[in-house]
Amino acid sequence: MIKKIFFQSIFLSFLFFMEAFAAESGGMPQLNPEFWVSQIFWLIITFGLLYVVLSKLILPKISANLEIRKSQIVENIEAAEKKREQSELNIEEYKKIIQNSKNEAKNYFKQAREKVLKDINVKKETLDKELDEEVDKAESEIKNFRDNAPEKIKKIAIETCADLLQELIGTETNSSSISAIVDDLSRKKMDEYYGN
Amino acid sequence: MATNPMHQFEVYRIGPEIKLGVVDISFTNASLFMVISSLAILLIFNLGSKKNSLLPSKVQLLAELSYTFVSKMISDTAGSKAKPYFPFIFSLFMFVLFCNMFGMIPYTFTVTSHIIVTFILASFIFIGVTIIGFMKHGLGYLKLFVPSGVPVILLPLIVVIEVISYLSRPISLSVRLFANMMAGHTMMKVFGGFVISLGIVGGWLPLSFSVALTGLEILVAFLQAYVFAILTCIYLNDALNLHH
Numbered sequence: 432m433i434k435k436i437f438f439q440s441i442f443l444s445f446l447f448f449m450e451a452f453a454a455e456s457g458g459m460p461q462l463n464p465e466f467w468v469s470q471i472f473w474l475i476i477t478f479g480l481l482y483v484v485l486s487k488l489i490l491p492k493i494s495a496n497l498e499i500r501k502s503q504i505v506e507n508i509e510a511a512e513k514k515r516e517q518s519e520l521n522i523e524e525y526k527k528i529i530q531n532s533k534n535e536a537k538n539y540f541k542q543a544r545e546k547v548l549k550d551i552n553v554k555k556e557t558l559d560k561e562l563d564e565e566v567d568k569a570e571s572e573i574k575n576f577r578d579n580a581p582e583k584i585k586k587i588a589i590e591t592c593a594d595l596l597q598e599l600i601g602t603e604t605n606s607s608s609i610s611a612i613v614d615d616l617s618r619k620k621m622d623e624y625y626g627n
Numbered sequence: 628m629a630t631n632p633m634h635q636f637e638v639y640r641i642g643p644e645i646k647l648g649v650v651d652i653s654f655t656n657a658s659l660f661m662v663i664s665s666l667a668i669l670l671i672f673n674l675g676s677k678k679n680s681l682l683p684s685k686v687q688l689l690a691e692l693s694y695t696f697v698s699k700m701i702s703d704t705a706g707s708k709a710k711p712y713f714p715f716i717f718s719l720f721m722f723v724l725f726c727n728m729f730g731m732i733p734y735t736f737t738v739t740s741h742i743i744v745t746f747i748l749a750s751f752i753f754i755g756v757t758i759i760g761f762m763k764h765g766l767g768y769l770k771l772f773v774p775s776g777v778p779v780i781l782l783p784l785i786v787v788i789e790v791i792s793y794l795s796r797p798i799s800l801s802v803r804l805f806a807n808m809m810a811g812h813t814m815m816k817v818f819g820g821f822v823i824s825l826g827i828v829g830g831w832l833p834l835s836f837s838v839a840l841t842g843l844e845i846l847v848a849f850l851q852a853y854v855f856a857i858l859t860c861i862y863l864n865d866a867l868n869l870h871h
Contacts, residue, residue, distance in 0.1 A: 461809065464744060466638040466657065467743045468650045473658035474744055479723055481665040485672065485721075486714030492676040493694045499679055519844075 579619060588613045632816035636809065653721045655850055657744070664725035664738065674722075693721070700857060705864035710862055719748070720856035727808060727848035731841070737850075740808040742801060747799035760866035771865060798859050800858055807851050811844045 589610045597603065640653045675690025683691060697717045700711050709716075723739055730737025760768040772789040773782070818840060821833035837844055 453780060459809075460637040461740070461742050461805070464640075466651070466653070466655050468653045469655055470638070470657050470741060470743050471747050472647075472652040473654070473661050474738075474747055477658075477661040478718065478748075481668060481722060484669055485718050488712050489669070490694070490717060491670045493672070493690055495692065496676060496679040497691060500681060500683075503681060507654040581710045590747075596780050 581621065583615055585610070585613055588617070632820065635736070635812060637815060640724045648745070657738055657741065658701055660738050662724065663727055664722060664798045666783055668718075668721045668725050690729045693717075697856070698769055699844055700853075701860050704769060704857060704860040705814075708830075709860065709863050715836045716856055717860055719752075720852055723855050724849065724852035725747075725803065728845070730808065730812065731845055737808050737812055739804055740812055742805045745801035748855075749797040749804075752800065752862065753797040756859075756866045757805065759863070763867060764869050768866070768869065770869060772816070775831075781833045796862060800855065804851050804855050807847055811847055812838070815840050815844060 589606060592609050592613065593606055596609070638655045638657050640655055641659055644651065645653045660869065671686060672690050672693075675686045675688075678684070678687070680687070696716070697720055698713060701713055701716055705712075726738040729735050743828050760771070764770075772786050772793065774789065776784060777785050815837060818833045818837045822830040822837060825833060
């Protein structure tokens with residue numbers, strides 16, 4: 432419905448348009464040659480001036496401006512590129528420094544460790560030596576004891592035997608015979624104990 | 628008289644009558660709007676080219692965008708050989724565009740709605756292009772009328788058609804611009820008249836048409852200036868790079 436009204440109104444408007452044309456007797460003012468020469472004259476003057484001023488003064492300036500801007504932008508990009516390269520170099524340098532200090536730190540650590548290890552070793556050795564000495568001493572003492580023990584035992588055994596005999600018999604006994612018996616017995620026992 | 632849609636195209640004298648010999652070259656409203664358009668172009672582009680900052684101001688951006696727009700249009704249609712003619716085509720495009728656009732302001736005069744103005748512009752282009760063609764190629768420019776790859780029997784007919792089409796270029800170029808501008812402005816005037824005559828009750832429909840037409844006419848104003856300039860480029864291309 433709305434569409435219909437719409438198209439009808441367009442159609443009607445064109446009818447009116449035609450009527451408006453028909454009603455006017457003057458027709459198109461464009462075809463009236465009264466001011467043609469004047470229009471041509473002023474067109475040539477204004478357009479000519481416009482052309483001259485634009486081509487001689489303004490357009491070269493705009494083109495130069497564009498050119499300058501372009502070159503400036505290119506320059507800026509180049510400068511930025513240079514800066515980027517510089518910063519990359521700086522990063523490289525920085526990395527190198529970091530690497531160096533890392534290595535140095537590692538070296539320090541290693542040295543310190545070695546020193547500590549050496550110290551520990553030295554101390555351990557001295558301690559070992561002392562311990563060995565102590566052990567040797569103790570061993571020799573033990574050996575001493577062990578070596579002396581049969582003599583002492585023999586002596587004690589002879590004395591004990593002599594005492595016992597005196598108690599039993601009531602007379603002094605010949606210690607040399609007792610010692611010979613004890614010797615014999617102890618040798619037998621010793622052979623049992625030490626196997627030699 | 629005010630409701631006559633053709634009234635807006637009438638030319639009248641402003642100031643005294645100036646005579647050069649026997650011809651009348653008085654300053655008219657048409658002359659006034661030619662001067663206004665040219666001055667507006669010069670003002671805008673002068674402002675836009677005065678200071679060159681890396682970040683352009685709005686006027687500068689406008690000027691530079693127009694510059695690149697026209698230069699791209701020329702290099703796209705006519706190639707790099709057309710570079711010397713850039714200022715002319717730029718002036719032409721801007722002149723037609725500004726005349727069209729000034730015509731869109733109510734109570735103004737549309738310079739390009741007059742056949743004599745567009746015809747003079749088109750004839751100038753036609754003559755100029757023809758001279759450039761003959762200067763570049765000598766009589767070889769006549770090869771333009773003999774398309775390659777056409778059967779010999781058809782050749783006479785084709786040549787006649789080509790010559791007619793070539794000679795009708797200024798007429799088609801001028802009538803296209805003039806008729807578009809005149810028809811558009813007449814339509815707007817007619818619809819404006821309807822708004823008044825139909826009053827508060829029925830005037831809304833033509834009013835909405837008027838609004839839509841205004842938008843359309845602004846588009847047409849730009850488009851016709853563009854078409855005028857690009858056809859000039861195409862004619863120039865024919866003259867510079869003869870290939871048919």
